[in-house]
Amino acid sequence: MGLFRLFYPWGNHLGYALRNAFLFSLILNEGPNWEADAGFMDWLSLTELSDRSANFDQLIGQTPAIDRFCSTLAWTVPASKAMMVDPQPLITQSEHGFVSMMRVPVANGIRLATPLEIGWGLAAPFAGENPTALVRQLGVMWAERTQDIDGLLVSGIPATGVWIRPLMKRFVDTERIGLGETCVRRMASLTGGLDGFMSRRSSKFRANLRRAERAGSSDGLVYEFHSQDEGGHLFQRILDIERDSWKGRAGEGFDQPPSDEFYQRMALRLERAGRLRVVMITRDGEDLAFVLGGVFQSLYRGLQMSYREGHRHLSLGNLGQLEMIRRLIDEGIDTYDLGTEMPYKLSWAETSFTTQMFVIMRH
Template sequence: MPFLPLTDGPSGAGRTAEAQALADVLPLWEQLAATTGQADPFCCAPAWQLTFRDTVTPGKKLFFHTEPGGLAVFTEVLAEGQRVFLAPPENGWLFGCPLLGPAAGDALAASLAAFDAAYPHAVPHLIISGIRPRGPLAAMLLHRFGEAYAFFRHGSSVQCAASLAGGLDGYLSRRSANHRAKLKKAARKAEAAGVSFTREHPATPGEAEALYARMQAVEARSWKGLAQCGMGEAPAREFYALLVQRLAQEGKLRAIMAQRDGRDIGFIFGGLCGGGICGATYRGQQFSYAAEEQKLSLGNLLQLETLKWLCEEGAFRYDMGPVTGPRMEYKRHWTEENHEIQTWLMVKKP
């Protein structure tokens, strides 16, 4: 597919054709995100990337180019004087990669030529995230483009994950004895207190909206909601609202609510990437619980209930996102894989 800039301009035949071209790319985009050894497959996929663009940076140009087995996708985040910054559509957390597949180099080369034509009086600065520093993409970028372009490290993080090989029993066998004992004790305590867990399957936009409203009601009573630092605040509120809608529509939402005495007291949700013969990766998004129920260990139990569900479905990996920082240390009890990712700035040499 030729290089195509997609804009949020007036409707019409051209706009319809552009939107259809993007829709045609989505299956390849999803497939490459799921099957090319990404550190965070879900965050490379269109649901995550386009949700950020639609809610956090609406109206920005989107550029994409496909080759057989390759994709490059960027959005314009800043055009100022002689500099234009082009970044992945999700350019806040920078978890995903805008270059996917064995032919990503060909897709990038075509995109660079198109950028030169689109910005004849400016030098595009490309932000490329989700790079595994010792992976094939990093090697390809330096080998193929290092003569004409300079690369600067722009940031890094560590993503954590766990294998679901062997189902729930296999997963638990790879946790510490202390962690397993705590989970059993918490489960008995919650059951005695009358806590129940329900798997949610919203099938319509209205049902997804109602489920998200229930989550937000719990969030408002959580420590994050009380401190006004959770997903009840903009732009996270709008971002996750649309993400829940997208995942529900695609059948990839996995959400669980915790109740006690007929009242919601906790939730957890995330999404799947991939599936079929290759299996699916699950990426956790948010979980929360009412502050007054803190003694029930709902965070741990919601994670456990999610793992039960995923293992029943045959998912093969449980991704929990970044593990950097003291607030993320709890994830180490649940995971055993760490994947470093870097963000590079790519600039044409004088």
């Protein structure tokens, strides 16, 4: 897997430390039958889950303290199909919502249940507004498939807040709990329109962007905005630019498998839901750059952007993002999620959202 760093050993001392550091006063003395009120569960295949995508995503929109975009099926199903070899779904639906995971073999024959997207650790496995009920549902799932699962990876939830009490309450006394990687996303507010966004940027940033806009206008740059991709033609234009970018030329672009399949599957799902957002920059009919992303509720999630090698002086990445922001503000989007932490994003964002991966293993 290589994704997560475990504080080894996972044993009782870590569970004890977690419990006594900030949870001891919250854990109540309930009996051992945590699953008693989890309710009836329906086991689903990945296809059956996809068929219920409207209901699922509606519940994601009500789920507290998660990365909602990266927990929707537009992100998780493409990830499971493109990034994993023969994923074994472990998905249930109850009156409280969904818990969507898959079984993944790791080193030494260990079999873990993980969210449907585990490569970045951004997705949460839960969809529903009641954390306690959904964690209990996860416990029932493990109990019913105990012969097939040696442990759980639960990603996409903050290290403090509404998920920690039920998670610790259910597992801390019966399993070993370790910490995996922390995932930080950079976020920018779009409230106050473009003037509000720019007021939260540095004076140097604003000056450089104005200079790039003037140069781009003089150079004949043309901006296109798309929310549809009939026949996949738009995505092919995007891939052509990616192949000619510095990343593509180095063999490190997302035009390479399995990333190309992941993004193409996701773009198709976003388009079908009316959530795809793309800016293309052209000059004299030639595609030079793109910005690819999607929306969920009032949030825009940036996915990829790139430009053809040899055009760095035009600041096409910055100009594409600025044009996207203008369009998003016009449709009422109030938050720009730039994705996982990278140095350049600090200039564009003023806040962050952080989640923790939890590793839960049997004693």
